[in-house]
Amino acid sequence: MYVGKPIKRIEDSKFLTGRSTYVDDIEFPGTLFVAFLRSVKPHAKIKIRKTSDNIFTGEDINPGSDFPIPVEETTYVGQPLAMVVARDRYEAYDLLESIEIEYEELPFVIDPQEALKNDVKVYTKKESNIYEYKKWEAGNTEESLKEADLVINGELYNQRVIANPLETRGILAHFDGNRLNVWSSTQSAHYLRRNLMNFLGIDNIRVIQPDVGGAFGSKIIAHPEEYAVAKLALKLKRPLKWIPTRSEEMQSAGHGRDKRLRFKVGVKRDGTILGIEGTIIADLGAPYPDANDDEIGNVHSTIRMMLGPYRIQNVKIEEYAVNTNKAPTQSYRGAGRPEATYFIERIINIISLELGKDEFDIRERNLIRELPYKNALGITYDSGDYMGLLNKAREYYQSLKKEANVDECVGSSMYVEITAFGPWETARILAKSDGKIIIITGSGPHGQGDGTAFAQIVADVLEVPIENIEVRWGDTDIISDGIGTWGSRTLTIGGSAMYKAAEELKRRLIEVSAKMLNADAEEIEYKNGIFSHKKSGKSITLKEVIQNAYSMGYSLDVTYVYNVTKPGYTVPYGVHMALVKVDKETGSVRVRKYVALDDVGKVVNPLLAEGQIIGGAVQGIGQAIYEEAIYSKEGYLLNSNLTDYGFPTAMEVPRIEWHYIEKGLSSHPTNSKGIGEAGAIASTPAVINAIEKCIGKRILKMPTKLEEVI
Amino acid sequence: MKVYSPNEKTVIRLRINGQIYETEITPRKLLVEVLRELGFKSVHIGCDTSQCGACTVILNDRSVKSCTVLGIEADGSDIITLEGLAKDGMLHPIQEAFWETHALQCGYCTPGMILEAYWLLKEKPNPTEEEIREGISGNLCMCTGYLNIIKAIKRASEIISTKKS
Ligand code: FES
Ligand code: FES
Numbered sequence: 041m042y043v044g045k046p047i048k049r050i051e052d053s054k055f056l057t058g059r060s061t062y063v064d065d066i067e068f069p070g071t072l073f074v075a076f077l078r079s080v081k082p083h084a085k086i087k088i089r090k091t092s093d094n095i096f097t098g099e100d101i102n103p104g105s106d107f108p109i110p111v112e113e114t115t116y117v118g119q120p121l122a123m124v125v126a127r128d129r130y131e132a133y134d135l136l137e138s139i140e141i142e143y144e145e146l147p148f149v150i151d152p153q154e155a156l157k158n159d160v161k162v163y164t165k166k167e168s169n170i171y172e173y174k175k176w177e178a179g180n181t182e183e184s185l186k187e188a189d190l191v192i193n194g195e196l197y198n199q200r201v202i203a204n205p206l207e208t209r210g211i212l213a214h215f216d217g218n219r220l221n222v223w224s225s226t227q228s229a230h231y232l233r234r235n236l237m238n239f240l241g242i243d244n245i246r247v248i249q250p251d252v253g254g255a256f257g258s259k260i261i262a263h264p265e266e267y268a269v270a271k272l273a274l275k276l277k278r279p280l281k282w283i284p285t286r287s288e289e290m291q292s293a294g295h296g297r298d299k300r301l302r303f304k305v306g307v308k309r310d311g312t313i314l315g316i317e318g319t320i321i322a323d324l325g326a327p328y329p330d331a332n333d334d335e336i337g338n339v340h341s342t343i344r345m346m347l348g349p350y351r352i353q354n355v356k357i358e359e360y361a362v363n364t365n366k367a368p369t370q371s372y373r374g375a376g377r378p379e380a381t382y383f384i385e386r387i388i389n390i391i392s393l394e395l396g397k398d399e400f401d402i403r404e405r406n407l408i409r410e411l412p413y414k415n416a417l418g419i420t421y422d423s424g425d426y427m428g429l430l431n432k433a434r435e436y437y438q439s440l441k442k443e444a445n446v447d448e449c450v451g452s453s454m455y456v457e458i459t460a461f462g463p464w465e466t467a468r469i470l471a472k473s474d475g476k477i478i479i480i481t482g483s484g485p486h487g488q489g490d491g492t493a494f495a496q497i498v499a500d501v502l503e504v505p506i507e508n509i510e511v512r513w514g515d516t517d518i519i520s521d522g523i524g525t526w527g528s529r530t531l532t533i534g535g536s537a538m539y540k541a542a543e544e545l546k547r548r549l550i551e552v553s554a555k556m557l558n559a560d561a562e563e564i565e566y567k568n569g570i571f572s573h574k575k576s577g578k579s580i581t582l583k584e585v586i587q588n589a590y591s592m593g594y595s596l597d598v599t600y601v602y603n604v605t606k607p608g609y610t611v612p613y614g615v616h617m618a619l620v621k622v623d624k625e626t627g628s629v630r631v632r633k634y635v636a637l638d639d640v641g642k643v644v645n646p647l648l649a650e651g652q653i654i655g656g657a658v659q660g661i662g663q664a665i666y667e668e669a670i671y672s673k674e675g676y677l678l679n680s681n682l683t684d685y686g687f688p689t690a691m692e693v694p695r696i697e698w699h700y701i702e703k704g705l706s707s708h709p710t711n712s713k714g715i716g717e718a719g720a721i722a723s724t725p726a727v728i729n730a731i732e733k734c735i736g737k738r739i740l741k742m743p744t745k746l747e748e749v750i
Numbered sequence: 751m752k753v754y755s756p757n758e759k760t761v762i763r764l765r766i767n768g769q770i771y772e773t774e775i776t777p778r779k780l781l782v783e784v785l786r787e788l789g790f791k792s793v794h795i796g797c798d799t800s801q802c803g804a805c806t807v808i809l810n811d812r813s814v815k816s817c818t819v820l821g822i823e824a825d826g827s828d829i830i831t832l833e834g835l836a837k838d839g840m841l842h843p844i845q846e847a848f849w850e851t852h853a854l855q856c857g858y859c860t861p862g863m864i865l866e867a868y869w870l871l872k873e874k875p876n877p878t879e880e881e882i883r884e885g886i887s888g889n890l891c892m893c894t895g896y897l898n899i900i901k902a903i904k905r906a907s908e909i910i911s912t913k914k915s
Contacts (some may be wrong), residue, residue, distance in 0.1 A: 048849055055857030056845040058792025058832035062858065065791040130778065206796045206858040206892045253794070253858030256891050457819055487856030487893050515803040647852050651894065655855065658895030680799035682890065690883040690896040 041507055042496035046647030049185050049492045050511065055081035060251045063210040063225045064079050074269055075132035077139050078288060079110075082675025083148035083162070083364035086114050088122050089140040093707040097122045100275070101268045106165070107328055108239075108264030113146070115163050115326040116367050118291030120264050123272065125280065136252055146363040149674050152323040153299075155362045162363040163327050171324055172330055172361040178416035179354030184315030188306030192394055194375040196301045196386050197741040198379045198724075200323065200669040201662075203294030203372045203687065207253020210283040211266050213273035219244035222270060225252050227259045228484040228524025234331070236270050249514035250400035252486035256659070257371030258294035259486070260526050261330040290680040295669055296372025298323040299342055299379045307391055315354030316346075316387070322361045336361055338376030341458065344417045345380035348388075349426050349613055350406040350455045355416050363614055365675055371526065373659055373720040377457050379559070385453035385725035385740035386739075389732060399729070400434050403454055411704070421456055421611045424639050424704025430454065433615035434702070436635045440619050447624070448632065451730025452617040455722045459612060459714025460527035461705065462604030468519045469535035469545050471497065471596040475583040479502065479541075481513045482522020483534035488716055489648040490530045494538045496644060497710065501542035503568045504582065520599055528714025530707060531644060532610065539601035539709040544598045549582070553591045556580055565655055606710035610706035612713040614638035616657070616722035618694070622734040627746030629665050631694040638718055640702045649715050650698045656719020658698055662688045663720075664727035665743050686743065754822060762825040766790065767834025775821045781807075784821040785831060792832040792861040796890065803889035805830050806862035813869035815888070832861035835868065843909040844902070845867055854904035855893035863889050867903045876907055 042253035054060045057536040079086075088097045098121070108111050109120055115151055122139055126132035149160040155169040222245065226232045229249040237243050239262070252259070265282055273280045284292070303318035318506045324332050339361045347355060359416040392399040407430060413421045425562045433452070466482030479498050485491055491511040499506040512518060523533075546566065553571035555559045557578055565572050572579035590597050619633040636653050643649050666686030670678045679685040705711040726744070732739045735749055754760060754777040754887030758867060764784075771788055782805040785793045793816055805817040807832035811866050835842045844867050847853070854860040863886060870877060870885040877885060882903045883896075 049852065052849050052854065055843065055854055055860050056849055056864070057836055058790070058861050061791070061856050062794070064795070065786075129783075130776075202772075204892055206856070206890065207794070207800060252856060254794075254856040256892070286799070286802075318764075488854065489852075518899075649854050651855060651898065654895035654897050656895050659892075681799045682797045683799045687890060687892075688896075689887045689890065690900060691887045693883075693896045696895070696897055 042499050043351040043644050045645070047492055047496055047506065047645055048647070049489050050495055050506065051489065054443070062232045062253055063208055063212055063223050063253045063320065064283045066212050066223055068214055069445060071279040071281050072125045072127065073129045073132045074272070074280050074282040075124055075136050076265060077122040077141065078134050078291065079114040079117055079119040079121050079144055080141050081114060081143045082117050082150065083146040085146060085232050086110060086121060086142040087142040091140055092135065094125045094135060095139055096272060097714055108267045110745055113164060116365050117677065118270065118367055120292070122497065123268060124159035125276065133560065137499045147286050150364055150366060150671055150673065152196065152245040152321050152364050153730070155364045156321065156360050162365050166327055169363045171363055172336055172359065174359045176359060176417055177355065177614060179315065181315040181354040181356035182318045183273050183417070184354035185304060185306040185317060188269050189309045191201050191304055191306050191393065192390060193304050194390060194738070195740055196383055198294055198297050198299050198300035198382050199742050200369070201667045202290050202669050203256040203258035203296060204290065204687065205254030205256055205258060208284050208286060208289040209259060209263055209293060211269050212281045213270045214279040215273050215277050216284050219246060220274060221246050223248045223250055224257060224266060226484070227255050227486060227526055228522060229514050230482060232262055232266070233726040239267050240270060240274065242357050246324055247516045249563065255295060255489050256373040257375055257526065259454060260371055261334050263293060264328065272720065277497050286682060287680045288686065289747060292367055294372065295325060295367045295369045295392065297379060298369055301383045303387065305387055305391065309395070310396055311391060311397050311405045313350060313352050313406050314340040315682055316352060317356045320360070321357045323366065324361055324363050325366040326368045327363045328368040331370050334371050335369045337372055341376030342379040344419050345377050345456065345458065346383050347417060348384035349408050349416045349454055351408055352406070353416050373656060374717040375527065376432060377717065378660065378721045378724060381453060381721045382725045384665045386728065389451065389729040390738065399452060400430065400437065403430060420607045421602060422706065424613055428703065429613065429637060429639055429701060430615060433617070433637045436637060437617050440617055440633065440635060443633065444619055444642050448619055448621045449730045450617060450619050451726050451728065451732035452615060453725040453729060454615045455718065456613040457610055457718055457721055458609040460532035460610045461527040461529050462533070462608045464601050464603045465523050465533040465537045466519055466521055466599060466601050467534065467541040468599045469541040471545065471586045473587055473590045475586050476510065477502065477508055478510045478512065480519045481534045481536060481538065482519050483530045484514055484525045485530060486525060488525065488652065490534060491646060493531050493644045493648065494535060497535050497539050498542045501539060528716035532708050532710055532712045532714055533602060533604060535644065535710040535712065536708040537600050540596050540602055541600035544600060545596060548594060548596060549589070552586045552592060553580060553596050555592065556585065556588055567630055598734065610708065610713045612638060612640040612704065612718060612724060614718060618723065618726040618730045620727060620730040620734065622731060622749060624750060627749040629744055629749060630692065631661050634696045634721065634723070635696045636696065636719065637699045638715065639701045640718065641705045641713040642702055643700055644710065652699050652715045653656060653719040656717060657723040658688055658693050660723030661727055662718040663742060664724045668743055760804060760822055762821055764824060765828045777820065777822050779821045780817055781819040781821050781824045782816040785816060790831045790833055794858055796860060801890065804862045804865060805860055805881040806865045806889060808865055808869055813866050829838065830865065832864055835864065843913070844906040847906035847909060851898045851902040851905055853894060853898040859889060859891040863891065863899060867906065870903065871907055871910060875911060879904070
């Protein structure tokens with residue numbers, strides 16, 4: 041069995057030897073380089089004068105519309121306004137300097153709380169800055185607050201951060217006379233293809249996702265530049281490449297989070313939470329439809345997951361999702377769920393400090409006792425043992441507390457998280473006549489290592505050495521279709537498709553072997569690559585069966601579409617704990633040790649799962665102590681480079697210990713749940729809760745600033 | 751003294767992974783671009799402010815961010831990129847250790863990270879954890895959270911010292 045073992049990644053060899061191929065590594069003869077002129081005004085009417093034939097504007101891309109490339113009106117600093125095409129990137133950036141652009145400045149609004157008053161329009165052609173207003177209600181919150189011994193008010197801000205994958209976005213588009221070929225640093229070739237088809241109105245498009253240097257949610261949507269370059273490639277019939285600089289990337293992509301909660305929570309003396317009332321304001325940034333569509337789903341996730349693993353029956357949340365004149369927000373690792381966990385786990389910490397009660401006691405008192413459980417806002421938590429895990433976590437918590445020195449505190453958070461979204465995913469498996477087995481997924485891994493996990497799953501089903509299996513993905517030509525890699529779905533949904541495809545292949549092989557052995561399929565026993573006839577004792581090898589299948593006219597090429605049934609997600613949970621050191625003299629904060637305990641169902645590969653937890657936890661710690669996209673009042677992003685934007689280096693990361701239990705299996709064939717985002721969800725509140733204890737005052741926003749800690 | 755004019759191309763010679771390359775470049779071209787154009791695509795670009803270290807190469811025995819060196823400045827120098835680290839199809843112990851400890855995910859920082867580790871272990875064959883952390887603090891990784899990289903470098907130092915003894 042490979043499943044469950046810490047199998048080393050089969051993908052690694054090319055990365056370790058410098059033979060990987062990211063989008064900027066691909067070249068065609070005659071490739072031209074594209075660069076974008078970006079808005080320096082948060083809101084303005086624009087007029088662009090083309091001083092050369094190599095300059096293109098919104099008119100060339102989307103005449104009559106301001107999205108993806110504005111024709112008349114720009115709505116954020118960093119928005120692409122015009123593009124140039126040149127022989128190389130040096131000349132392209134020279135040419136950018138020559139573009140003549142006139143801005144007629146318009147009033148703008150940066151603060152979402154101002155924006156929702158609608159005094160100043162983010163975009164003059166939109167009725168309202170409020171993208172969505174909604175009330176979320178269950179139970180009787182007013183009553184519950186009246187019955188409470190204590191009502192705590194507060195305001196929490198989960199600030200805007202930037203995903204910053206180490207490789208930026210980038211695209212190479214090439215019309216070959218017949219169809220458009222697109223290579224992009226994206227999270228899904230198939231999804232990008234669908235987006236481009238809709239935009240361009242043609243269907244002969246092939247998209248390839250080459251190696252991708254991370255994404256963390258920032259490369260799900262099709263970006264304005266991707267649409268524009270694709271369109272221009274059709275027009276110019278030359279291969280076009282676009283790779284932004286890091287500063288451009290930070291100004292224009294990967295912005296996430298940015299949600300505020302004003303809340304009232306009613307509790308009894310014993311810590312029972314009776315009800316929560318509040319208002320959520322989510323800043324969507326500028327009205328770029330692809331990003332807004334993406335982020336609005338995340339806003340809903342924030343609200344629906346805000347009840348955490350607790351039996352809170354009374355809830356009333358007013359939601360405002362608001363446009364502002366900032367870069368549009370998108371999914372960022374966790375995509376709405378980190379904010380949810382942040383809000384509720386901060387509230388738990390505040391309750392525990394107000395009541396002078398241990399945070400684990402507060403959790404225990406309110407914890408869901410029986411699963412499955414449908415929370416008051418309709419999310420079904422499917423399986424697991426919340427209390428068992430909480431108790432186990434308590435032991436780690438106690439021993440962490442023992443380790444803490446006088447200037448150190450331990451904080452914790454418990455999360456539940458929705459993962460493995462549908463609607464479906466594909467897998468294709470084929471056996472070559474020489475015996476080689478090739479598996480292809482419709483998802484689009486970009487660092488997470490799912491290729492190895494898929495090979496483990498298939499090797500187990502087919503009972504073959506993992507070395508016999510080759511894994512591929514990321515080309516719309518090699519598999520019928522696909523969804524993509526996000527929502528911590530790949531291993532579970534993509535893996536279940538893979539599992540089913542492998543089973544179907546095995547079924548066919550048994551059928552072939554039965555014919556070869558003059559037996560009925562039921563009489564065949566398959567074990568470790570050998571098919572035997574139970575009665576006659578005769579046997580043949582997998583390789584022979586595969587070879588013969590071809591001669592007998594059987595296809596050994598199986599595509600399986602795994603359809604995700606209701607509720608369309610599965611729910612892992614866990615408790616994370618952080619030991620932080622706070623220097624009250626200098627205000628510096630450092631996480632010294634971190635312990636995570638998760639139940640993500642069946643762990644297919646603990647080495648890779650742990651890698652996901654550590655990576656996610658460090659990003660969440662980054663949000664707590666270092667990172668923030670800071671906008672000036674004038675609408676400029678003040679820290680659009682890696683020097684000014686704080687980011688943890690190897691110096692800052694704590695030791696991280698990861699533990700797991702496998703109590704809450706999912707109902708998918710893999711029995712797994714997603715883990716890709718859990719670390720980033722749980723770590724931020726765990727760290728802030730610890731700091732809050734140490735400094736003895738409430739923390740309202742992040743990152744914790746030196747001057748606020750002192 | 752040689753005077754360069756902005757648009758005039760100059761021939762430079764570089765010894766990369768033991769082989770001599772000659773190429774004609776304008777004075778403003780960055781070494782990172784020169785190396786990539788010569789086919790050394792493992793040299794990556796992750797930023798525009800010399801922060802990330804994805805472009806790290808070994809230049810005349812020192813680790814250098816090649817995005818912060820002009821091609822013409824490097825004329826005559828000796829450079830090692832990740833492509834040159836494995837010898838006779840055998841992975842270098844650092845590459846081995848990165849694989850073993852799962853010290854890479856998307857792989858984009860990996861070339862720079864491995865070369866930085868290579869230089870670090872030349873300087874300090876038996877680094878402490880603190881020295882490793884400090885040693886790679888000029889190299890950002892957005893995926894791994896660094897811990898497995900630190901582990902890999904420690905492990906590589908062990909492999910190298912057992913090989914020597
Ligand atoms: S590319 Fe970031 S330091 Fe060189
Ligand atoms: S492995 Fe992705 S940046 Fe390091």
